[in-house]
Amino acid sequence: MGELKEFSITVRAFLMAYPWRRIDPIPWTPLIKKLAQCRLALISSAGFVLPEQAPFDETIKGGDVSFREIPSDAHVSSLIETHRSDSFDHSGINADPNLAFPIDRVRELSEQRSIGSINRRHLSFMGSITAPGRLVKESAPAMASLLREDGVDAALLVPV
Amino acid sequence: MCNQAVCLVAAELERQGISTVVLQLLRVVAEKVRPPRALFVPFKHGYPLEAPNDPPRQHAVIQKALGLLEGSLEAPPLLREFVR
Numbered sequence: 368m369g370e371l372k373e374f375s376i377t378v379r380a381f382l383m384a385y386p387w388r389r390i391d392p393i394p395w396t397p398l399i400k401k402l403a404q405c406r407l408a409l410i411s412s413a414g415f416v417l418p419e420q421a422p423f424d425e426t427i428k429g430g431d432v433s434f435r436e437i438p439s440d441a442h443v444s445s446l447i448e449t450h451r452s453d454s455f456d457h458s459g460i461n462a463d464p465n466l467a468f469p470i471d472r473v474r475e476l477s478e479q480r481s482i483g484s485i486n487r488r489h490l491s492f493m494g495s496i497t498a499p500g501r502l503v504k505e506s507a508p509a510m511a512s513l514l515r516e517d518g519v520d521a522a523l524l525v526p527v
Numbered sequence: 528m529c530n531q532a533v534c535l536v537a538a539e540l541e542r543q544g545i546s547t548v549v550l551q552l553l554r555v556v557a558e559k560v561r562p563p564r565a566l567f568v569p570f571k572h573g574y575p576l577e578a579p580n581d582p583p584r585q586h587a588v589i590q591k592a593l594g595l596l597e598g599s600l601e602a603p604p605l606l607r608e609f610v611r
Contacts (some may be wrong), residue, residue, distance in 0.1 A: 494529030
């Protein structure tokens, strides 16, 4: 398990005092199909962008709540990590973006027919968001709408 | 912060009819935020799928996570630990 003790005293104090958002009521969409019949999308908060996309803006107070669409056929080596946090070791996701954005792994699941299909696009954002109001009110609904329009059945969300 | 952010996005997807599962690196955060479905993974921050360039280990985590999507009749939140 990731643990609070991984962080500096300053970060630990912040996390202990932080007013975490409680999801209440908890929305629930049961999966009514087998996974082998489902269209899957990935959402990663590791801050990956493609070379032609703008990096996430580390100067925005409270966090950059924008997101990027990553085509599902993007080559994993083309992903550039722009996460601003210095509270974790970035070397793993830089060596292999699949570690937090497993586009190769879901491709393999599709080839094995463990999932029905991969959505045409995945979504990427930078999860270092201390003021999530606009994430909840604007970005998350926009992300959900895109994936709903695509006919996505299920999503795997990966923090970093 | 990443742990909370993916939970909040997952909740909105669920509201719009998409089933979700999130990985979580800090159990204390997931228990406070309460995503619909979460798999706690015993790895350090920055390593949600355990190891870079190790497809079998990454698949093991993904398989457990996606497994939470199928067939649960429990009331949410569905919070589980990754066990090999």
